[in-house]
Amino acid sequence: MKDRISLVGKEAEKIPPHGPTTVTVAICTFRRPSVVQAVESAVDQRLPADLSLHVLVIDNDITPSAKPLIDQVRAKSSVEISYHHVPGQNISIARNAALEKCSTELLAFLDDDEYAPPDWLESLAAFRQGAQAVFGPSEALYPEGTPSWLRLGDFHSNRLDRHETIDTGYTSNVLIDMEFVRRHRLVFDPSLGESGGEDTMFFRALHRSGGTLRYAPKAVVHEKVVGSRLTLAWVRLRRYRAGQVYGLMLHRFDRGAYLRAVSTAPLKVLACVVMSAAALFRPGRAPWWLMRGVFHFGVLSFGLGAKLHREYQRSL
Numbered sequence: 107m108k109d110r111i112s113l114v115g116k117e118a119e120k121i122p123p124h125g126p127t128t129v130t131v132a133i134c135t136f137r138r139p140s141v142v143q144a145v146e147s148a149v150d151q152r153l154p155a156d157l158s159l160h161v162l163v164i165d166n167d168i169t170p171s172a173k174p175l176i177d178q179v180r181a182k183s184s185v186e187i188s189y190h191h192v193p194g195q196n197i198s199i200a201r202n203a204a205l206e207k208c209s210t211e212l213l214a215f216l217d218d219d220e221y222a223p224p225d226w227l228e229s230l231a232a233f234r235q236g237a238q239a240v241f242g243p244s245e246a247l248y249p250e251g252t253p254s255w256l257r258l259g260d261f262h263s264n265r266l267d268r269h270e271t272i273d274t275g276y277t278s279n280v281l282i283d284m285e286f287v288r289r290h291r292l293v294f295d296p297s298l299g300e301s302g303g304e305d306t307m308f309f310r311a312l313h314r315s316g317g318t319l320r321y322a323p324k325a326v327v328h329e330k331v332v333g334s335r336l337t338l339a340w341v342r343l344r345r346y347r348a349g350q351v352y353g354l355m356l357h358r359f360d361r362g363a364y365l366r367a368v369s370t371a372p373l374k375v376l377a378c379v380v381m382s383a384a385a386l387f388r389p390g391r392a393p394w395w396l397m398r399g400v401f402h403f404g405v406l407s408f409g410l411g412a413k414l415h416r417e418y419q420r421s422l
Contacts, residue, residue: 129153131160144220145163151227167193173189198297205287212234217329226327229325244329294308300418306351378395
């Protein structure tokens with residue numbers, strides 16, 4: 107709890123509560139003009155009669171660079187929009203500030219490079235009965251000229267298998283029961299604020315605390331993929347880091363599964379290479395198997411003591 111208090115302050119300003127069915131939509135941002143579209147899409151939600159809306163923007167830049175953009179949106183919106191400058195260049199600090207400043211029953215996270223259709227929150231809320239977190243898909247929108255292997259692999263989208271028990275998730279599209287979070291004093295790990303994976307750990311801890319996680323397949327949000335992420339190198343590092351975080355999660359929460367995952371990782375890497383070669387003439391499948399192998403290599407590297415790849419390390 108010391109991290110949480112020091113990050114946002116004991117006397118942090120609270121958002122005035124609107125009632126037990128108000129949803130706070132939190133958007134953490136760092137130097138992305140696309141935050142305007144994210145906020146506008148949150149403001150334009152079509153809500154059922156039993157829900158009301160508040161939008162919270164957390165600016166994680168050293169300077170309050172997003173404030174002029176948010177002020178423009180706020181000036182023409184009838185929905186309450188709060189802006190808070192929380193410097194630190196660490197996504198966990200920003201997300202913990204959102205937890206701290208939210209005083210409503212429900213909190214939704216939307217990324218600053220995403221936008222949501224008008225029925226997004228309504229679709230998430232339809233699954234909230236008896237659940238402490240409800241996730242929806244984040245679907246990537248690829249620009250013209252994107253290599254076919256990237257489109258077919260769809261490595262930039264986030265989805266869950268609704269046919270399996272869900273024991274963790276992501277913050278790119280989620281509705282959270284804040285009463286449960288407060289009761290169990292759950293926070294995002296600041297040590298993962300530059301590597302990523304803080305959301306994986308948070309929701310695994312929520313599940314281990316007795317929380318139920320559900321998936322709302324129709325609660326879709328969209329992400330416009332930028333050119334810098336349309337490379338093999340970017341996808342490879344993202345999958346490698348995901349494997350490292352998976353290893354870390356098992357190490358913290360299930361040591362038996364961790365030992366099995368690390369010990370079998372070399373064989374899994376080899377199997378993925380073989381499957382990639384076998385799928386060489388099947389469009390999109392060879393890269394998919396290669397990236398699966400990179401994931402298992404990430405698990406192995408964590409087991410061998412490699413440091414987590416700092417995917418979100420910021421330049422000043």
